[in-house]
Amino acid sequence: MGGQLGFYLDQNYCNGCKACQTACKDKNDLPLGVTWRRVVEYSGGTWANADETLAPNVFTYYTSVSCNHCEDPICVTVCPTGAMSKGEDGIVTVDPAKCVGCRYCEWACPYSAPQFDASAGVMSKCDLCADYLAEGKEPACVAACPSRVLKFGEIDELRAQYGDVAGVEPLPDPSITRPNLVLTPHRHAQRTGEGTGAIANPEEI
C-alpha cells in the first residue's frame, strides 16, 4: 500500500448530477436516510448595477463530498469505543462490532461523513471502497463520474498536480481536521468563512 489516499474534485465541471452519490448508494447498498457521498449545492448572488440597470448576478456551484479520511479525524478523537479508527492505509473506518451508536462522531464531523444506520443501531461511513481498491478498481463514486472530475489517488500526487485547496464554502475550515481533499475551486467559489451564499439543497445532504 502506498501513501495516504484522498479525493480530488474539479468544481468547475461538476454539474451536480449526483451519479457519484447514486453509485455509492448502490455499491454499498445503503438504507434510506444514509448517504455516504452527497452533492451539496451552494448558491448566492447579488444585484449588479450597470448604467442604472439592475441585473441579477448569481452563482451556484456543486461540491461532491464523502469522508475525506482526515489527517486529524475528529470522529476518531471523540469516539469513546475505538470503533472509529484510521488504518495504516489512512482510511478512516468504523467497526460496527465495536460501535455503541452514541452518534458523538455524527455531532463532531463537519462533513457529515459518519452516518447513523438506524436499522443496525450503529454508525456507518465511506471506507473508500476498500474492497474495490484491493481488486485494483476505482471507488464506485469515482468510476461513476460522467464528467470525470471526481478522482482519487495518493494525496501527495493529487496536491502536486492540482494544488492544495479544500477551504471552499460550504466546507469547513480545513485547519480543524486537515482533510485529504483537493479541490479545483469553481470560478465563483467563495473561501470558507467568507461565504455570502447558502446551501440550496439541505434536504438532499
Next chain:
Amino acid sequence: MHVDELPLVIFTIFAQMSVGAFVVLGVVHLLARRRASTATVDRLSDPALYAIGPVMVLGLAASILHLGNPLNAINVLNQLGSSWLSREILFGCAFAGLGAAFAVVQWRGWFTPVLRQVLAGVTALVGLGLVWSMAMVYMLPTVPAWNSPATPVIFFTTTFLLGALAVGSAFVWLLMVQRRRGVAVDDEVTDLVRTSLRWIAVTSIVLLGVQFVVLPTYALSLAGAGGAAATSAASLMTWGGVPLVLRLVLAFVGAGLLGVFLFKVAVAGRERLLFTVTLSAFGLVLVSEGLGRALFYESFTRIGM
C-alpha cells in the same frame, strides 16, 4: 424542538443535580457540625444522602437510552486517552460507585468518621470531575455554540442550583414525614434545617444572578459571531421563543422570588409554608433547567455541512 435528545437532557440534569446535592450536603454537614453533634447532623443528612443514589442511577439509565446499540456499552470506556465521552462515563460510574460505597459505610457506621469524611471528599471531587468532563464533551471545535466557556459555566450553575434546592427539599420533606408519623423532631434539627434553607435561598438567588448575566451575554455573542454560531443563537428562539421565555420566567420565580420568600419564612415561618415554598422552588427550577438543557441541544449547529 425535537425530543430525540430527551435521554441526554435527563442524564445531564439528573447527574449534575446528584453531584450538586452531594457537594451541598457535604458543605451543610461540615458547617452544621460546628453547632450540633455529628449524630444530630447525620440524622438530617443521611436520608438526603440516600435519596441521591436513585437520582444518579436514573440519570445513568437514561443515558443508555441514547445509545443505538447498548449491547456494546462496555466499549465506551475504551478511549479514556482521547475521548471526553469515555472520561465522562468513567467519572459518572466512579461517582455513582463511590457515592454508593459512602452511603453504605455511613449507614452501617463502618470505619472511623474521619475515614468516611475522606471517602465523601473523594466522591465530591470525582463528582465535580464528572460535571467538568460533561462540559468538555460538548466543547467540540466544530460546534461553535457548545465550544464556549459558557458551557462549563452553565453546567456548574445547574449543578449547584438544582443540588442546593434538592437538598433543601429533602430536608423539609424529612421534617414533614417525621411530623406526620408523630415523631418528635428535636429543635436542634429544626434549627439546622432553617439555617440551611436560608443559605440555600441565598445560593439560589446568587446562581440565578449568574445565569441572568451569562445567558444573554452568551446568546448575543453567538448571534454576533455569524455563521453556524448565529444559526444556533436563532434556534434558541425555537417555537416562537416560548421555551426560552418559560425557562427564564420559571427560573426567576423559582430561584428568585421564591428564593427571597424562602429566606424570609425560613426564620420563623410555619413548617407547612416552608415545605410548600421549598418544594415549589425546586419544582419550578427543575422544569426551567430541563427546558434550558433542551434548548442547549436545540442550539446544536455544526460548521461545514
